[in-house]
Amino acid sequence: MKKRILLFVGLLSLVVLLTGCMEYDQPITEESKGFWNEYIVYPLSMLIVKMAEIAGGSYGLSIILVTILIRLVILPLMIKQTKNSKAMQALQPEMKKLREKYSSKDQKTQQKLQQETMALFQxxxxNPLAGCFPLIVQMPILIGFYHAISRTREIAEHNFLWFDLGDKDPYFILPIVAGITTFIQQKMMMAGMENNPQMAMMLWLMPIMIVVFAFSFPAALSLYWVVGNLFMIIQTYFIKGPDLKQAKAAENAGGAKK
Structure with missing residues (x-):
């Protein structure tokens, strides 16, 4: 069941990503055609431009403000997703017992396992699919914002702090900070699941990928990643505060026994 859900989300995300990547190197304008451009990327691009006007012409500050604004808009979805994830995690011991009870691989036993699992959920x-819906809604928005930053010509013509928004960070500070904040955010999200080999691999894989991409992409995208990660760290702290404390206490207890 879990594998099917992950496969479904992965395939849908891939479709959305490929849809957006087809015109990645083309500037976004009012004349850009297609649903993706007209209803997602262009409105987000205009939001960045208008916010820059309000922020005194600073596109760097505009990216920060719009990133926070978008994260606030999708915050209810993130909270719902987190709550569903916590509920699923709480059922893991019961699900493990069912898998041990119906360990046989024959078709009838596996059907019985699925029936018992669904009864447990009910x-x-x-709802095992409830955690997918918020993710499905978020993906087009976040990828669309990513494209809006990349394809808005005005951004590349401005600088912010020590870097040009349209060029790579000359000192590679933002890529490194993006990687560190991604690691912290992943660590907080996976609190209590570090013993899962797949989760442990993702904990390191995602930050490394972000750093590698950030070294090559314009600094505006690195700025977006850093601000988004910082928001997620604060959000995760408030949503999963008790879980983080329990995971820390368990880690300390484990260290004391050693």
Missing amino acids: THGV
Whole structure:
């Protein structure tokens, strides 16, 4: 069940990503055609431009403000996704018992396992697909914002702090900070799941990928990643505060026993 859900989300995300990447190197304008350009990328691009006008012509400050604004808009979806994830995690011991009970690989046993698993979800009011919907809604918005930054010509003509928004960070400070903040955010999100080999791999894989991409991409995108990560760190702290404390206490207890 879990693998099917992950596969479904992965395929849908890939479709959205490929749809947006087809015109990645083309500036976004009012004349840009297609649903993706007209209803997602261009409105977000205009939002960046208008926010820059309000911010005294600073496109760097505009990216920061719009990133925060978008994160606030999708915050209810993130909270819903986190709550569903916590509910699923709480059922893991029961699901493990069911898998041990129906360990045989024959078709009838596996059908019985699925029936018992669905009954468990219904008893506790958990919908395994509920965590996918917020992610599906978020992906086009976040990828669209990413494209809006990349394809808005005005951004490349401005600088912010020590870097030009349209060029790579000359000192590679932003890529490194983007990687560090990605690691912290992933660590907080995966609190209590570090023993899962797949989760442990993702904990390191994502920050490395972000750093590699940020070394090559314009600094405006690195700025977007850093601000988004910082927002996610603060958000995760307030949403998963008790879980983070429990995970820390368990880690300390484990260290004391050693």
